[in-house]
Amino acid sequence: MLLSAAYEMSAGRTLSLIGVVVGVIGLLALTRRSLWAVVLGAAGAVIGVAVVVMAQGGPGTGYGIVGGYVSLVVGVAGVVLGSLARRRAARAAAPRAS
Template sequence: MVLESTVYSLTTGRLVASTAAVIALAGVVLGGVALARAGRRASAAALATGGAGALAGAFVVATADGGPGSGSGIVGGFVALVLGLTAALLGGLARRRTRTCAVDEQPG
């Protein structure tokens, strides 16, 4: 006898994980833009959204009751965690690049 425990509806865990993943994905986009154009505001926004997405993803992963397919959002939590860390890395690299460009342009 096989018991099917896969949940197909939108649960709270899936909703939180999906929202965190979208926020983290926005941070990755902002980080890419900041690296391409050396924007200081975009790099700060990438750091902030990446950190928020990673924290929310880590929360979902830490509080998940089951594995994939259980409705707890663990897959989306891991996606949000990876995307959030990537966004923070890109934002940090862009911030470092703008700082070194500003130091190189100072007279004297």
């Protein structure tokens, strides 16, 4: 096994990471697919908040509180990047006044 069970990606971290990747792609390519970055980043952030709220111990106790915080931060980054990409794509698609 390449990764031990402690270092596997949870659903929240996976969704958050996908949201950030899609957000960066949206910023670079000016596509309208950046809505997925907002949705997946928000889902990852919500799962991260749920993990943090439900954890009964601190870091190192095995409840996943550190992973929950990571998921929360990366999810919010995905939402921000997706929002920026959506705004940039809308501005590029808007007709220019001459």
